[in-house]
Every structure is written in C-alpha cells, then in structure tokens.
Amino acid sequence: MAIDYAERIPNNVNLSENRRLRRALEQWQPGFQSWWAEMGPAGFQAREVYLRTATSVDAQGWASFGYVRMPDYRWGIFLADAALDRKIAFGDHKGEPAWQEVPGEYRGALRRLIVTQGDTEPASVEQQRQLGATSPSLYDLRNLFQVNVEEGRHLWAMAYLLHAYFGRDGREEADALLRRRSGSADNPRILGAFNEQTPDWLSFLMFTFFTDRDGKYQLASLAESAFDPLSRTCRFMLTEEAHHMFVGETGIGRVVQRTCELMKAHDTAEVGRFGGIDLKLMQKYLNFHYSVSLDLFGAELSTNAANYFSMGLKGRFNEESHDDDHQLKDASYRITQVDENRVVQKDQPALLALNETLRDAYIADCARGVSRWNKAIKAAGIDFELRLPHRGFHRAIGDCATVKVTPEGRLITEAEWAAHHAQWLPTAQERQFVGSLMIGVTEPGKYAGWIAPPARGINHQALDFEYVKL
Ligand SMILES: [Fe+2]
Numbered sequence: 494m495a496i497d498y499a500e501r502i503p504n505n506v507n508l509s510e511n512r513r514l515r516r517a518l519e520q521w522q523p524g525f526q527s528w529w530a531e532m533g534p535a536g537f538q539a540r541e542v543y544l545r546t547a548t549s550v551d552a553q554g555w556a557s558f559g560y561v562r563m564p565d566y567r568w569g570i571f572l573a574d575a576a577l578d579r580k581i582a583f584g585d586h587k588g589e590p591a592w593q594e595v596p597g598e599y600r601g602a603l604r605r606l607i608v609t610q611g612d613t614e615p616a617s618v619e620q621q622r623q624l625g626a627t628s629p630s631l632y633d634l635r636n637l638f639q640v641n642v643e644e645g646r647h648l649w650a651m652a653y654l655l656h657a658y659f660g661r662d663g664r665e666e667a668d669a670l671l672r673r674r675s676g677s678a679d680n681p682r683i684l685g686a687f688n689e690q691t692p693d694w695l696s697f698l699m700f701t702f703f704t705d706r707d708g709k710y711q712l713a714s715l716a717e718s719a720f721d722p723l724s725r726t727c728r729f730m731l732t733e734e735a736h737h738m739f740v741g742e743t744g745i746g747r748v749v750q751r752t753c754e755l756m757k758a759h760d761t762a763e764v765g766r767f768g769g770i771d772l773k774l775m776q777k778y779l780n781f782h783y784s785v786s787l788d789l790f791g792a793e794l795s796t797n798a799a800n801y802f803s804m805g806l807k808g809r810f811n812e813e814s815h816d817d818d819h820q821l822k823d824a825s826y827r828i829t830q831v832d833e834n835r836v837v838q839k840d841q842p843a844l845l846a847l848n849e850t851l852r853d854a855y856i857a858d859c860a861r862g863v864s865r866w867n868k869a870i871k872a873a874g875i876d877f878e879l880r881l882p883h884r885g886f887h888r889a890i891g892d893c894a895t896v897k898v899t900p901e902g903r904l905i906t907e908a909e910w911a912a913h914h915a916q917w918l919p920t921a922q923e924r925q926f927v928g929s930l931m932i933g934v935t936e937p938g939k940y941a942g943w944i945a946p947p948a949r950g951i952n953h954q955a956l957d958f959e960y961v962k963l
C-alpha cells in the first residue's frame with residue numbers, strides 16, 4: 494500500500510478515514526516533537542543530513558535518500574503489506590486466522606509486550622544523544638542520525654498500536670513512553686541495558702552490533718504474533734533495523750582493521766600511543782555489551798514467555814522453520830543453569846525455556862559477526878581472536894546473576910571476581926582513554942585515526958561526500 498505523505502502524519506494505514514484515531518495521534522505528535530527537541534541528538538538539529546526516508550514498504554523501493562533537517566524528518570506509521578489469509582503459526586490458536594483486533598483476554602499481556610518494545614526505541618536515542626560532537630567522520634555522523642530518526646519512527650510504530658487498539662490505557666501508555674528517560678533515577682526506561690550510558694563511539698558501535706541485534710530477535714518473534722497489526726509493524730521495522738546492525742558490524746570491523754594496520758606499522762599489540770584501540774581492549778568492550786544484551790532476553794525459565802507463546806502473542810525466531818508441532822506442550826529444551834555451584838546443562842520444558850531458545854538464536858548470530866572480524870584479523874597476519882564470553886559471564890538477569898562466571902565459563906568466588914574483573918571489563922581508566930580518542934572529525938573524506946574509512950559510501954556516494962552539511 495502506498496504511503497500517504499500529504500497527511501500531517503505520513504502513513505499507509507488509512508489514517509484519513511479514521512478521524513478519531515488521526516486526531517488522537519495528532520495530539521500525541523507535538524509531545525513527540527518536544528521529546529525529540531529535548532532528548533534527540535544534541536546540536537546539528539538545524540543541519541541538513543543525507544537521510545533515507547520510507548516511500549513505500551515493499552522490499553525494493555522503500556528507501557529514498559535526500560537532505561533533510563532532522564526535526565523535519567517525516568516520522569510516520571508504516572506497516573508491511575498484509576499477508577493474504579494469514580494463519581496463526583503457533584500456540585493454542587495455531588491454524589486459526591490471524592487477529593485484526595486484540596482479543597479481550599490477551600489485552601493486558603499484549604499491551605505489556607508493545608510497551609516494553611516501544612520503550613527501548615526512544616531510550617537508545619537518549620543514550621546516543623551526545624555522540625554527534627565526537628563523530629569520527631561525516632559518514633559516521635550521518636549513520637548515527639539515521640539510526641536515531643529510525644528509532645524515533647519505531648516509537649511511532651508502537652505508539653500507533655497503543656492508540657489504535659488499546660483505547661484510553663493505550664493513550665496513557667503512549668504518553669508515558671515520552672516521559673521516561675534513559676538512566677533517570679525517578680523514571681527510568683524499562684530495561685537495564687537501555688539505562689546504561691553510550692559515552693563514546695566504540696560503545697555506540699558495540700551497542701548497534703549487540704543491542705540492536707537483540708532488537709532484531711525481539712521484533713522477529715513479535716513479527717510472528719497472531720495479532721496481525723503487530724506482526725506487520727514489526728516486519729517493516731526489521732528492514733530498518735538491518736541498517737543499524739550494519740553500522741555496528743562494519744563499524745567494529747573498521748576499528749579492527751585500523752588496529753591491525755597500526756599493529757603492523759609499529760610492530761606492537763599496544764597501539765594506544767599511536768591513537769588506536771588495542772584488540773584486548775575491544776574484547777573488554779565486547780564482553781560488556783554482549784553480556785548486558787544477553788540480559789535483555791530475560792530469565793532462562795519464564796512462565797510469561799510460555800504464556801505469550803501459548804496465547805499466540807510472541808513466537809520463536811523464524812517460527813515456521815522449527816521442525817516440531819509449534820505448541821511445545823511435551824517438548825523439552827536444553828538450557829544452561831547453575832546447580833550446586835556448577836554451571837550445567839539441563840533439559841527443561843521447552844515452553845518455559847523460550848527466552849533461552851531466542852537467546853540461543855541471538856548468540857549464533859553474534860558468533861557469525863565475530864568470526865567475520867576474526868577473519869580480517871587473520872588476513873592481516875595477526876594471531877588474535879575476539880571471542881564471545883560464556884553466556885553466564887557478567888549477567889544481571891537469570892540463573893547466573895547470583896554467581897560469578899569467568900569469560901571461559903568457570904564459576905569463581907566473589908573474591909576471585911574482585912581480583913580479576915578488570916581483566917575482563919573496561920576499567921574507568923580505559924574508558925577514559927577511549928573517550929580521549931573521541932575528537933570530532935567534520936571535514937568531508939577525513940576519518941579519525943582509531944577507525945578505518947568504510948569500504949564504500951552510503952547509497953553509492955563517495956567517501957568524501959558531504960553526508961552532513963555543517
Ligand atoms: Fe528500533
């Protein structure tokens with residue numbers, strides 16, 4: 494369906510035919526705009542940025558590129574096209590037609606899922622708010638802003654569902670999404686990782702690789718939902734999300750590349766004094782961002798997750814690719830747990846273990862990215878491998894939250910942890926060092942010394958293209 498850009502709120506949901514809903518969303522819109530002005534990227538709001546905007550939602554033609562000032566970005570409501578006669582693929586309602594309305598008995602649960610997802614979107618914009626000043630290039634600055642405006646649009650996507658399908662409670666929840674603040678003591682964002690700081694660009698690139706990838710897995714499992722508007726919303730969000738992970742994977746790849754160049758040029762692994770970031774230090778950042786992102790999937794055993802699945806609200810990643818009955822009443826699944834001070838594998842009811850099932854798919858995806866970085870390190874002739882730490886390392890949620898686990902997966906005492914954690918996680922001093930490298934580079938075609946230029950520009954533009962007009 495074509496997107497109507499003549500409306501105040503661009504959309505492909507026929508907003509012009511639903512005047513009550515349109516009016517409600519038009520009342521929410523100024524709140525969104527003042528949130529963006531207050532909590533969106535600091536500075537640069539008056540600058541023209543080379544951004545892509547959705548023009549249609551089909552696979553090929555949805556992105557159009559052009560200069561736009563961020564406050565003028567056309568945030569709107571875009572759902573992927575409806576699948577004809579879509580049937581529910583899993584749970585107690587498997588085989589029934591997908592729902593176009595919210596069943597009364599699932600209202601609370603569905604609202605909670607949508608609010609939790611919706612809350613992460615503005616949170617990441619808030620976390621990344623100060624990064625513009627220290628961007629390593631105009632290319633990277635533009636990518637940051639692209640991610641930011643799209644997270645803003647994802648907030649719209651969830652606010653739309655709340656307004657359109659959840660009545661007054663939905664409107665209140667949509668307002669609350671604009672009131673919580675990442676890291677606030679009084680009114681924080683819902684999930685832990687979204688209250689952490691993103692103080693420097695290495696953190697940002699790690700965040701887009703690890704934490705946006707959690708987003709991919711959450712959206713993909715919500716795209717399986719029996720509630721069709723949620724499914725269609727998430728399917729379109731996933732196409733945008735792919736760019737965020739591209740920023741992370743290629744970004745870290747470019748830091749790796751630059752570090753390898755410096756290592757060879759100066760014949761040392763310690764490239765800090767040459768303005769680079771040691772591979773060992775990158776490993777520590779990786780350990781941190783990976784572990785806080787693993788927490789986002791929740792506890793290993795969860796009756797909420799089981800209920801969401803049985804109700805048909807949230808499926809597995811690529812539900813239809815699973816070769817089973819898609820109801821899982823008698824199935825079991827092997828998970829990692831702590832038992833009498835040992836980390837062990839145990840078979841548990843598959844329904845209860847759905848968080849762990851999704852986490853496993855995520856871990857495999859992360860591992861693929863890490864192996865691509867390792868290939869580049871190897872190709873540079875350097876004997877070093879980045880590694881995903883053990884899933885129990887540095888966890889705040891789940892079985893391993895109560896114990897201390899090394900990156901190799903060995904259970905250790907609090908005293909051992911206290912003595913060694915500085916080898917595994919960035920120290921304050923190391924964070925300060927990374928911060929000291931973050932000096933904004935704003936000349937077209939120039940790149941900061943700690944990161945290599947990208948292999949190619951955005952939308953076939955040159956590397957020295959003026960991605961942001963300063
Ligand atoms: Fe998002």
Ligand SMILES: [Fe+2]
Nearest residue numbers: 705708734737
């Ligand atoms: Fe994202």
